[in-house]
Structure formats: structure tokens, C-alpha cells
Amino acid sequence: MGVAVVMCGSAGLGRAIVRQLADDGWDVAVLARDAARLATTVREIEERGRRGVSVSVDVVDHEGMDAAADRIERELGPIDVWINGPITAVHGEFLDIDPADFERVTDVTYHGLVNGTRAALSRMVPRDRGHVVQISSALAHRGLPLLSAYSAAKGASRIFTESVRSELLHQGSRVRISQVDMPSLNTPFYSWVKSLRPRRSRPVPIVFEPEVGARVVSAVVRHPRPRTWVGEPTLVAIIGNRISGGLLDRLAATFGYAVQEARSEHAPMLPPNLYDPVPADVGAHGDFDGKSVTWSPQVWAVLHRRAAMAGLALAGAAAVAAALRRRSR
Secondary structure, rough: EEEEEEEEOOOOOHHHHHHOOOOOOOOEEEOOOHHHHHHHHHHHHHHHOOOOEEEEOOOOOOOHHHHHHHHHHHHHOOEEEEEEEOOOOOEEEEEHOOHHHHHHHHHHHHHHHHHHHHHEEEEEEHOOOOOEEEEHHHOOOOOOOOOOOHHHHHHHHHHHHHHHHHHHHHOOOOEEEEEEEEEOOOHHHHHEEEEEEOOOEOOOEEEEEEEHHHHHHHHHHOOOEEEEOOOHHHHHHHHHHHHHHHHHHHHHHOOOOHHHHHOOOOOOOOOOOOOOOOOOOOOOOOOOOOEEOOHHHHHHHOHHHHHHHHHHHHHHHHHHHHHHHHHHO
């Protein structure tokens, strides 16, 4: 296959993506902060028969990110695919968030993605080949209360990606850049987010297992496309916001707090990972196994686009035929 880089690939969705790409036949380089968790992730790559490399780096360090890319290409070869997915958050109302914490969320979630994109494109563009995949969120299109910094950073990442994609098209470059907007996923994000609320944070229903997101990313790597929306909640958030943002404002004000705060989950929270990595191998899953889904009709359609389009065409043809029969009577 080639060489893939997964930013923040030692936990959560990133860890699931690393496993999926190794299963697909890619050699995988993993970027994250915690050296022990990185070493475990590389072992998982090697157990799948692929080469793995890890680099401990903070994504806000653009020089460190560039040096990491150099090392990866020395050890594995030219980078073919680079997957950006840095996230961190503070769960609380805007005026309760310390300005330094707000800036840190922005630096990791937005500037980290920018730094990863720069490191990738500065190598891919001269070669005129390669693919950057931005892991984004429904919140890049529709903000939620209690996640103002995270939502804003994801929105900025979306606009940045659209700008850079336009530049690549203008240049006639064959380098591709894709964005994948995810729904809520059952990852450790909700166990180590910095929370200012009395109840622990939880994902907004419907919650998908991280392997669902990883399978979609694998499909986008195989068949690049500019935009991919994952899961019915993502479609509702994006399309609903375009049709009536005011209505979603009121719905978020009424229900947005309750759906993000757990009432029955009592698993202990991990220390926040906002500034320092959590010294634990948390894997890919969070605390919501058994309350998360592994499939949905929309995800099936994303993974089987040709079959889904054929089904829609057949349904449309059947509807037209039925209408014509009614008219003929």
C-alpha cells in the first residue's frame, strides 16, 4: 500500500484508524505525546505484519512536527497518506473557561491540524502525489453549548481545509485533501476532557464505536473525496443548521446541556490531557461500550456508495413508473 501517518494515533479514534490501516496493508507512523502508549501502538502494527514508527511530539510544535515527518520518511519512505485528528476540549460554559485553557484547545485542535497539514503538503506537493485526510466533526458545522472552544476550532479547521483544497486545485496539483465529519464516538475523549461541570461528560447520542469511524476513513483513503459525513446525527446537524440555524440554537439551548452530561455512568474520570498526556494505555474505546452502535444505514451507504446510488436510482425509477401508471388511469 505505502506509508501512512496518523496524528494522535495512540488512543481513541486514532488508535482504531492505525489498526485499520495496518490491517489494510499500510506501514503506519504514529504521532502522539505519550511514549509508552506509542510503543504499544507500534507493537500492534507489527503484530499485523506491517512496519511501524512512532514519534513523541506535541502537535502545537510546528518545528517538531516537521522533524517528525523527516524521521518518518527516513525510516519508512515517502509519506503517501497523512491523517490529521488532534483534539482536546474543556467541557464548560464559555465565561467559566480560563483564557489559557481556551487557547490551548485552539492550539491543539486547530493549529495542530494546520501544523500536520503543512508537514504533509510540504513533502507531497513537490512530488505531486499524496493524500491528506482531516478528521473533523459535525461540530465543525454546528456548535454546541459547553464545547465552545472545541466547536470553534473544528469550524476553523473546516474553513482552512476548504481554502487549502482550492489552492491545490488552482495549482493543478494531484495531491488530494479530504475532510471526514464524525458523529459522537465512544472514545477516551470523554474520560480525560477537562470538565468544569458537576456531572461527567458524555457523548451526544447516537454514539458510534470508533471502529465505525476507522472503516470510513479507510474507505476515504482508498477512494479520496473532498467531504464525507458519517452517521445520521451528523447529517441532521449539518443539514438542519443550513435549513434553520435558529431552530437548532433553541434546541441546543433546551437539550444541549442534558445530552452531554451523564446521569447514570459512574466510571471514574482520568486526569485531563489538556496540557500533559495521560499515562495510561486507554486503547480505542471509552466507557460507553454497550451504549454505542457499530452500524447504521447511513454508514452502510457511505461504505457502499455504488450500491447505495444504484438503490436510490432504482427507487427513483420505481416512483416515476408508479406516478406514470397513476396518470394513465
